[in-house]
Amino acid sequence: MTYALICASHNDEILNANLARSPMITEGRVPLHLQRGATSAAVAYNRAIDTTDADILIFAHHDVYLPRGWEDLLTRRLREVAAHDPNWALYGPFGVGLDASHIGPVWSSSIGLIVGRVPTTPAEVQSYDEMVIVMRRSAGLRFDEALPGWHMYGTDIVTTARTCGLHAYAGALPTIHNDRYHDHLRDDFVQCYTAMRHKWRDHLPLRTPIIKISKSGLHLYKNRWQDYRSEKFRANMSVGINHAPEYLASICGWSDLTASA
Template sequence: MPDPAALPDMVLAAACNAQEILANNLARSPMVQAGVPLHVEWNAPSAAIAYNRALDATTAPIIVFAHQDVYFPQGWDRLLAARLAALTAQDPDWALFGAFGVGLDGAHIGPVWSSSLGMIVGRVPMAPLPVQSFDEMVIILRRASGLRFDEGLPGWHMYGTDIVAQARAAGRAAYAGALPCIHNDRYHGALGPDYVACYQAMQRKWATALPLRTPITKISRSGLHLRRDLWQARKSAAFRQGMAVGADTNPEDFARRCGWMDLTASA
């Protein structure tokens, strides 16, 4: 069994387009300041292309793909080591792990802080749980799985669902567990045409595996769920904007409010 006290040989990878957001969040994380490598792909045409470039440019066996607006509190790397040790004991052939995912029963598994929602989201699992999709904020990939992101998937949505579907189609499993972190994301208004294009691409690619639940919607053959959720997003825009907390707040402040300033004792 892996030593839960040993830090994993890992690299952080991010697709970035804003130096200030990166500097104020992901690059500010204590483990990055302490020397965990951070590989950045700038202004890539899609998430899949950026992340595959990162895979090709790095060699660490564990790759933590994270958004530029994610902050990992003190001790997160040690907590990750403990979670991966438990996961490997449960499933030595695991492929993917995440901080927030949708379970096979549709439950949201976390917990993470979301600034755009102004709250902690996701239930706290006692052990790693299988998922059918991830929120893309944090995706941990085991290089030995051989998985890569599908560059045929356009834009910046649903690649967290696609990579899980790929793993499951290959007989591998994806899991989410308790990895508290800060997603210092800005308020999101209505879902745009790029989101619709990703939805339709997933409908075509996984037609025989539908329905699939993402953190935002349900991918179905009919697409009725997308139309409903587009309408609901427009209807609830003002309410959701009122819930959001300014992303200009220092992420340490959110970590302090959540009780996550130092996760070392949780490992």
Template sequence: MSRFTIACASHSDAILSRNLALSPCLASIPLHVERNAPSAATAYNRALDATDAEVVIFAHHDVYLPQGWDQLLAARLAELEAIDPNWALYGSYGVGLDAANIGPVWSTSLGQIVGRVPLAPVEVQSYDELLIVLRRSSGLRFDEALEGWHFYGTDIVTQARTRGLKAWAGALPCIHNDGFHENLGPDYAASYQAMRRKWRDQLPLRSPIVKISRSGLHLLRSQIGARRSTSFRAEMALDNGTPVQTLAARCGWSDLSASA
């Protein structure tokens, strides 16, 4: 049994082949792809059932893991196990308990590296879903009642915390070669309302995009803000056709093994 498996939900072999499939660590870590699933939760639970590694890395198909990323992950998990032997989740980008953005991650849609660089693992209340590391022995699974492709990074962390487990993020750089996101659509709003209903007793919760509140007004504020900032954000976004190796080199992440 391999210690690590990478799991991905993909609807596009073209996107997958230009990004995640180019990650050098796939020479030693198996990649499991779930195609055309009805929701992220369904895809990822299917991946859990189809694999047996103790550590499952759930990554978007537009993510690239630079050279040495697997060595860095092993080093980061060793650091984490020293302070939390029963850790449940780890991620490249999350929202701390103090609402700070913990990274660092390159985002093509924002044209920059986002998230602060912590010197030690930081406990978080949610993840950007671009990359989530799950420890199988935690017993966690994704909630298939949460339809669609949003907020499952917040949901899985909240599940862990209600069980007395912890979720963490740290300095685990990767490239998120995502396209420009114009607005928060109806599917996003539906997932937001589902999270409000499910976790009413735990609110407020902060996802990387919006605060989930009892009133729900924060969604409206974020939708208005997204519409008003569309032109500004479009100018920030870069072409996601740039080779991911070039993006990694520009970030100084051509080889992460030296940081391990």
């Protein structure tokens, strides 16, 4: 299997402090393909699909760090999922299972926790956190450029795959998400929520890592109210983004995943 690591970045400072420090990049084992100036995640990622030829496409946020040995562990996980289901199309380190459970493990700086249960076998999911999405090129999927902005494309691409008879999985692939704290859902998120609610109205409800997309749309207001009430508590949980990602990997016990691979 050949890999291409793809990132749509608008901030070199964040990129160079996180994703670009991943050993697979600094040591030249996996090429990094940057997309600049796209109007949406879908546009950026479809450009990358068209301009790369790797078997496996890894779409990653610029505030993600992939510890040493991550790509070798990914190879093992993809072999496991292929043995389990030859019809797999997508894989990720964090997703929402069909039973609505969170599948991980992933470190999140915004909440200061390792999140997600660790499955012993590949777990089928209905959505991903967009921080990392792995796609099998031969599945023939593309991102929907009619979907606005930079949110919920992880739920959209999984739902697209499932309607085509393909499957998406998550599993034990430890990853550092050095993300900043967000106090509430902003207007661009609401726009994406509304677009998804209309596009997939015959498939609702769908659960994303952040919110339930429901036919009524009332969960959007419920989440906004919960965010308001819990703002101080969540802010206190955040560890900020000033820690080196190598340090975060070390305190999680993930400095070197080679042994796991």
